[in-house]
Amino acid sequence: MKAKILTIFFSLILSACVLWAVVKINNSRPIIGGSFKAQNNGHDWIFKDEPKDLNLLYIGYVKCPDICPMTLSFINKALGELELKDKSRVRFIFISVDQNYESVQDVSGYVKQFNSTFIGLNGTKNQIDQIITLFNLTYKIENDPKSYLGYSITHSDRILLLNRLGIVISQLPSPRSSDEILKKIRENL
Amino acid sequence: MKYLFAVLSFFILVASLANSSFGEQKIVLKQVSVDPLEISEARIFIPLKGSSATAAYAKLKNNSDQDITLTLVNVESFSASEIHESLVRDGKMSMKKVDKIIIAAHKSFEFSPGGHHIMLFDATQNILANQKLKVQFKVNGKAQSFDFNALSRF
Known part of the structure; x- marks a missing residue:
């Protein structure tokens, strides 16, 4: 019993x-994300070597004339409105998926015009594809003979917010304003 | 004196009648011409270092009673120009080339960030802030140019 x-x-x-x-x-x-390696202005750049408390990540390409520069402008505006003590705790990383036509110098120089703290990365197709898979993002390059550029790129349009380990803790889809980006940064700092 | 006053009154009366065409008033209507296509806030972002492409935006208003079909011909100081539309679908951003824009009678249309825009490729000269650049369209098949103002993104 x-x-x-x-x-x-x-x-x-x-x-x-x-x-x-x-x-x-x-x-x-x-769990999505982690550390990754790419090229910054001709040198290896590894996320875990210098992570910030909050890291914003966005993929695009510098020949994108509309959404990408608008996103970079909004992020710059949002960071500019952060309190001084928080500014050094946040970093923005832009990764170009146009490996065939954009040099690492192009990407790095391009983003620094928006904000001197922005990190612009490029890399080999293998490096970029690993990052894309790591963060569950997508991009597709297609021939477009109708356009002067000759190709078009479709890519994920989300700002990812990463912690010090590179893990995605939040994200911000489109459409978004600089105020919404600022709010999201403050929520996650 | 009375005689002089009477003669003067007579001449004043004749002159007034002649002026008023015997009481019939002449109404002259001034014709104010309104452009069928009105463009405002026309701007081109100066290309950034590292990028060979940029965009132009503007607000357009069709003041006419007919629909306007708009095609882009060229943009001064750029090797090529195309009308594009940015699309965000399922969290992905893409662009597609658009051959023409139709603006319905008395309606407005906007080339705006995140939507339709004029994509410009390979500037042929250094573009300065506030420089006016001619953008040529075909408006219902007829060439028409508009000044766009060059602006820095910062």
Whole structure:
């Protein structure tokens, strides 16, 4: 009798543990992100070498005339409105997915015109593809003979917010204003 | 004296009648010409270092009773120019070339950031802030140029 009670008791505890684990797994978000390596102005740049408390990441290309410069302008405006003590805790990283036509110097010089603290990265196709997979982003380069440029690029349009480990802690899809970016930064600092 | 007054009154009366064409008033209507296509806030962002492309934006208003079909011909100081539309779908950004814009009668249209824009490629000269650049369209098949103001993004 005593053995039966003990068996039922442990069975109940075991069931509760399994149930708790299933609920926990279902509710937890998958971990996206991590450290990565690319090229900055001709040198290797590794995220984990100099992470900030909050790191904003956006992919695009410097020949993009509309959405990308608008996003960079908004991020610059948002960072400019941060309190002085917080400015050095935040960094913006722009990664170009146009490896065939944009040099690392182009990308680095391009973003620094918006803000001298911005990091502009490029790299080999392999490096860029690894970053894209790591952060669950997408891009596609297609021939476009109708356009003077000869190709078009479709890419994810989300600003990712990363912690010091490079893990995505939040994100901001389009459309977004500089005020919304500022609010998101403050929420995550 | 009475005689002089009567003669003067007579001449004044004749002159007034002649002026008023015997009481019929002449109404002259001034015609104010309104351009069928009105453009405002026309601006071109000066290309940034590292990028060979930039964009132009403007507000357009069709003041006429007919729809306007607009095609882009060229932009001064750029090797090529195209009308593009930025699209954000399922969290992805893309651009597509647009051959023409149709503005309905008495309606407005805007080339604006994040939407339709004029994409410009390969500047042929150094462009300075506040420089006026001619943008030539075909408005219902007829060439028409408009001044766009060059602006820095910063």
